Amino acid sequence: MGKRWPVLLLATPILGLLVLPLIALALVSSPVDLAAGMGDPLFAPALWLSARTTVISLAIVVGTGTPLAWWLAVAPQGRTRMVELVVDLPIVMPPAVVGIALLQAFGRSGLFGGQLQILGLQIPFTTTAVVLAQVVVSAPFYVQAAAAAFRRVDQDLLIVGRTLGQSSRGAFLRIAVPLALPGLVGGAALAWARALGEFGATLLFAGNLSGTTQTMPLAIYMALESDVRVAIALSLVLAAVSVLLLFALRAAPSAWSLLHSATLGRSPRGTRGEGAA
Amino acid sequence: MSALLLGGCGASAADRDALDVYAASSLAEPFRELSEAFEVAYPGTDVRLTLAGSQVLRLQIEHGAPADVFASADPEHMQSLVDAGLVEAARPFASNELVVIVPLSNPAGVGAFEQLPRAQRIVLGTENVPAGRYAREVLLRASQQLDSDFATRVLGHVVSEESNVRLARAKVELGEADAALVYRTDAISSDLVRWVEIPDAMNVAASYVIGVVAHERGAQAAEQWVDFVLSEDGRAVLLRHGFAVE
Secondary structure, three states: OOOHHHHHHHHHHHHHHHHHHHHHHHHHOOHHHHHHHHOOOOHHHHHHHHHHHHHHHHHHHHHHHHHHHHHHHHOOHHHHHHHHHHHHHHHHOOHHHHHHHHHHHHOOOOOOHHHHHHOOOOOOOOHHHHHHHHHHHHHHHHHHHHHHHHHOOOHHHHHHHHHOOOOHHHHHHHHHHHHHHHHHHHHHHHHHHHHHHOOHHHHHHOOOOOOOOOOHHHHHHHHHHHOHHHHHHHHHHHHHHHHHHHHHHHHHHHHHHHHHHHHHHOHHHHHHHHHHO | OHHHHHHHHHHHHHHOEEEEEEEEHHHHHHHHHHHHHHHHHOOOEEEEEEEEOHHHHHHHHHOOOOOOEEEEOOHHHHHHHHHOOOEEEEEEEEEEOEEEEEEOOOOOOOOOHHHHHHOOOEEEEOOOOHHHHHHHHHHHHHHHHOOOOHHHHHHHOEEEEEOOHHHHHHHHHOOOOOEEEEEHHHHHOOOOEEEEEOOHHHOOOEEEEEEEEOOOOOOHHHHHHHHHHHOHHHHHHHHHOOOEOO
């Protein structure tokens, strides 16, 4: 016990640095300023655009990332190593680099620009570009967490499921997914938070137009040039959402196990009924 | 150990005084050239340029950024700093006007200002950056003189609003935007764009102003910089980069 104090003392600066800015953010803005900020014409479109785009990007990430995570969890390691590297790449890549790379790929004069134009598709400056940027930067967080969760699933259970007549798809959906669910939800929440905060790649690849490509982080950046109160109000909302998300994340596993044990409590009839069906 | 670290990065600063010049993005090329010439004329001074939209620089100075000199692309941002007592006195030193730039391939086929609404993807500065404000003024005049819905048609094709004029130009250089309204000097300094003139009757005269930022630190070098920009040599550099000087 006596030994722990100096260690914590050494950690004080970093703890302070992590917490103090958030406290300051919550303290500096008066309710009047907050109301003024929320009434700004930039505010509502940015909030709505961020909500829309992050829901779509999360759906894409979960829809395509889940099979990928499953494959990463069950395929022999020798074959997955390269793919794992590719999946992790956006985590280490600066968002500005991701933005430029997306432009070089899907921009009008980019690698696939010609083909896209033949199809009548223009991606930069559209909401699609916002979603693409969010998918790229957030997918690794979900895929990593989901793969880790799937790895913890006892493969024998799936084999048992198969011997009891489940198709491989059925075994995956009814055994692997429920067992890995806390991990999947946690990963999805992290991915969603990352998509919500996406700034650099969006600014470079999608541009900045209220209602079309100006998400909350972009609106904060732009509001700073006109009305600091709007920037602070937007920041507070984003901070509140993030904090709520974090609490939900921390609470989710214990809530899940509570729910689980509650279900187990009345398991005898429940499982038998399900098994028969 | 910390002395070692501090000593390492402080070596060059110790014998040379830093002069922090905050300048509108559109001044990038002439001010880079001027800062090299200034360092030759005044050895011992290290000119550090910070380039951004004038409204961003104004905000930074309002929040205590260590600027010694501020050069704004419009008098308004400067005036608010003068009113706040943050800049001593401001003097006009150059002027500029707007042109329409298009990618070399000119995908929308904009050959004259009147054809600007043909461009489907137009990029402007935000309403806060001088270039964006001037652009809206030009469009307003075009609506009065050409066609009453000219501005509406053009603004309807705006796909992005950038926080400084160089970012607007970059979208055209990348070929992503069909057109942008930027300063003539921005068009001249890029070999990736072509430009179309805006008729004089609809164009604006963007007046650049420069002033010394008020703070306790010695203002001598800052005043020397302002004098240098206003000198024959300084004006020659600005002229060469396409600015108009008196």
